[in-house]
Amino acid sequence: MTAVARLLRATALLCACFAVGAQAQTPEPDGAGVLPGALPRQWQVSGPSCAGAATFEVQRYNDDFYILRESGCANYEKPFLFLLFGADKVLLLDTGAGKTDVVEVVGRLIDGWLGRHGRDSIELIVAHTHAHGDHTSGDDGFRRRARTRVLDTTPAAVADFFGFRRWPDDTVTYDLGGRALDVIAIPGHEPSSIAVYDRQTGVLLTGDTLYPGRLYVRDAPAFVLSIARLVEFTRGKVVAHVLGNHIEQRRTPYLDYAVGTVHQPDEHALELGRGQLLELDGALKEMNGSLRRMALRDFTIWPK
Ligand SMILES: [Zn+2]
Ligand SMILES: [Zn+2]
Numbered sequence: 001m002t003a004v005a006r007l008l009r010a011t012a013l014l015c016a017c018f019a020v021g022a023q024a025q026t027p028e029p030d031g032a033g034v035l036p037g038a039l040p041r042q043w044q045v046s047g048p049s050c051a052g053a054a055t056f057e058v059q060r061y062n063d064d065f066y067i068l069r070e071s072g073c074a075n076y077e078k079p080f081l082f083l084l085f086g087a088d089k090v091l092l093l094d095t096g097a098g099k100t101d102v103v104e105v106v107g108r109l110i111d112g113w114l115g116r117h118g119r120d121s122i123e124l125i126v127a128h129t130h131a132h133g134d135h136t137s138g139d140d141g142f143r144r145r146a147r148t149r150v151l152d153t154t155p156a157a158v159a160d161f162f163g164f165r166r167w168p169d170d171t172v173t174y175d176l177g178g179r180a181l182d183v184i185a186i187p188g189h190e191p192s193s194i195a196v197y198d199r200q201t202g203v204l205l206t207g208d209t210l211y212p213g214r215l216y217v218r219d220a221p222a223f224v225l226s227i228a229r230l231v232e233f234t235r236g237k238v239v240a241h242v243l244g245n246h247i248e249q250r251r252t253p254y255l256d257y258a259v260g261t262v263h264q265p266d267e268h269a270l271e272l273g274r275g276q277l278l279e280l281d282g283a284l285k286e287m288n289g290s291l292r293r294m295a296l297r298d299f300t301i302w303p304k
Helices: 003-022 102-116 139-143 155-162 220-234 274-287
Strands: 056-062 065-070 080-085 089-093 123-127 148-150 171-175 180-185 194-198 203-207 214-217 241-244 300-303
Touching: 056 102, 065 102, 080 102, 080 241, 089 102, 102 139, 123 139, 139 148, 155 180, 180 220, 194 220, 203 220, 220 274, 241 274, 274 300
Parallel strands: 089 123, 123 148, 203 241, 214 300
Antiparallel strands: 056 065, 065 080, 080 089, 171 180, 180 194, 194 203
8 A cells, every 4th residue: 555545545434433423413503403302400408307308309400391209308318200201101210219298299280280280180100220129118198190101120020111122222213292211121230120210301311320339249240231232322422411319429529328328418419420430331341251349430339
């Protein structure tokens, strides 16, 4: 190959790489059309006194998207729940820890939305990021609610409801009515774990698989594959926020609050981004099949 030919070939390769890389960028400056939403600068921290504390703090991300956080005074796990409205259905992801008034709190949010939209009722689908008790304890109350379907939490039931054919390898779409959600199976923390990507807001919900805290890994091979699938799924997509189910991390990098902490006055923000997903994927791949506990800036990999 002549020097000129080599130069041309190198230029062509560079252009090809740039073209592939460019697909991951969004056209500026419209944010690729994702609908905006608001997250609090700081969640209301539970305590130091629990007198008069509400069971849930409700954050209106936008009119069709609500985030509920259970108070540490109700349960130290302080899990997050997510309520997403479409034209035909409203999806509740998770029902919280312990016995609470979650049915009433969610009911009031749905009634308020129906009132603003001049509607009488809407079907409520209660699904779960995964089957652990701190995310499913409110299920029974919803089973007695009208126009409500509560999904079972086995992988088979979850796969069947959302229409997976090759769990966990395929990705499926679930439509709430003018609002498409992508559902990705991500076993590893728990066998029925899913991630949900809301195309409308670009928010990726990741349950206990990725959040600012201790990422407990029960099935290491499955977890590694799930994170790799999430990286692939998000390639070239707008990821406004990665929202998981807990905050255990402090604002000070690498430090967390001990298990059981109620009052977390200096806790990390809930929201992460695709960068942290890539960081997690990279750390897992470096461990090359034998996972060990590793603290990173915003979370800790914690094989069980
Ligand atoms: Zn869990
Ligand atoms: Zn949890």
